[in-house]
Structure formats: structure tokens, C-alpha cells
């Protein structure tokens with residue numbers, strides 16, 4: 560089963576979410592991570608796990624479309640693959656969207672997210688033409704100011720685009736994500752009882768329900 564965290568825009572939280580999700584699911588499932596991000600963020604965080612005696616993630620690298628095809632052909636229900644996409648448009652990042660059982664796209668609630676999503680929508684539409692399949696990505700509000708309660712503008716935009724579906728969970732802006740990353744820890748390993756952990760757990764529950772796992 561393939562879960563891809565994808566957006567052609569950088570800095571939206573893909574690697575942060577992929578990392579925390581992988582650690583969270585690793586407790587109950589066999590998890591493999593594919594690091595498609597040239598920044599290798601998740602790989603660097605994983606190296607810190609090693610230095611801090613924490614169980615490492617299994618991270619794989621895919622260099623070309625043939626390697627990707629071979630990996631997908633060997634995919635089975637016994638493992639979960641989490642793909643951390645690069646924050647740019649490329650053949651491999653597009654394939655990741657296409658091969659996924661579910662695509663999660665983190666966005667903030669800032670107005671300029673709209674232009675990023677419009678570009679993303681073009682990419683999805685091109686993929687739909689090539690694959691002759693309908694693609695829906697799940698939009699996850701991330702890095703949201705804890706005071707903000709109203710997302711009407713963004714909600715209207717998302718509901719008017721058939722390519723996008725808004726997830727119910729919201730990940731707020733929490734300092735723990737950065738503090739935990741410096742130690743190679745997930746936010747849950749950093750503090751089991753924080754608001755960040757509580758919000759992230761709700762997201763994981765929503766995702767598992769969608770996947771039926």
C-alpha cells in the first residue's frame with residue numbers, strides 16, 4: 560500500500576508529515592519510506608535517530624522510472640510505503656501520485672497557497688489525461704496558526720475543484736515539530752501528551768480509516 564505526501568511546492572510540511580507518519584505507523588506495520596526529495600530531509604532526520612539510539616526508518620531511494628516500476632510491481636498489502644515527494648514537478652514525483660493508494664497534500668491557509676494549488680491541479684489534470692484515470696488528492700491543512708478557526712476562503716476553493724478533497728484533521732503550527740526533528744524524534748516521541756501529538760494522532764486515525772487499515 561502506497562501513501563504519498565505530495566506537492567510541487569516546497570516548505571509546506573511534506574517531509575515533516577512523512578517522517579512523523581512513518582514513525583507512528585512503524586509500531587504496527589512494516590513501513591518503508593521512499594525519499595524522493597533531493598533535499599533528503601527525512602534521510603537526515605533518520606541519521607539523527609541512529610545517533611540517539613532510536614529505531615531507524617527503512618529508507619529507499621529511487622533514481623529512475625524503471626526502478627520505480629520494479630518497486631511497485633513488488634508492492635504488497637503486508638507493508639506500507641510512505642513516499643516523501645520533492646517540492647518540484649518531475650516524472651518521478653508524478654509517478655508517485657499515480658502509483659499511490661492515497662495522496663496527502665499539505666497546505667497552509669495563506670492566500671498564496673491558491674496559486675500553488677492551481678499549478679498542482681494542472682499537473683494532476685495532465686496526469687489524468689495520460690492515465691485516463693480520475694485522481695483525487697487529500698488536502699491537509701498544516702502549519703496553521705492555533706488562533707485561526709475560519710478557513711472559508713480555502714474551503715470554498717477546495718470544494719470547487721474536483722481534484723481536491725479537504726481532510727477533517729488540522730495540524731496547527733507547533734514548535735515541537737522542529738524541536739523533535741533536532742533529536743531525530745517524532746513529535747510523539749518528543750512529548751506524548753502535547754497538542755501537536757494529539758492533532759497528529761487524529762490525522763493518523765483519519766488516514767487509517769480512509770485506507771481501511
Ligand SMILES: Nc1ncnc2c1ncn2[C@@H]1O[C@H](COP(=O)(O)OP(=O)(O)O)[C@@H](O)[C@H]1O
Nearest residue numbers: 569570571572573574575702731732733736737
Ligand atoms: N505543523 C507545523 N508546525 C510548525 N512547523 C512546521 C509544521 N509543519 C512543518 N513545519 C516546519 O516547516 C518547515 C518546512 O517543512 P518541511 O517538512 O521540510 O517541508 P517540505 O518537505 O514540504 O519542503 C520545517 O522547518 C518544519 O519544521
Ligand SMILES: [Mg+2]
Nearest residue numbers: 573574596600
Ligand atoms: Mg521535503
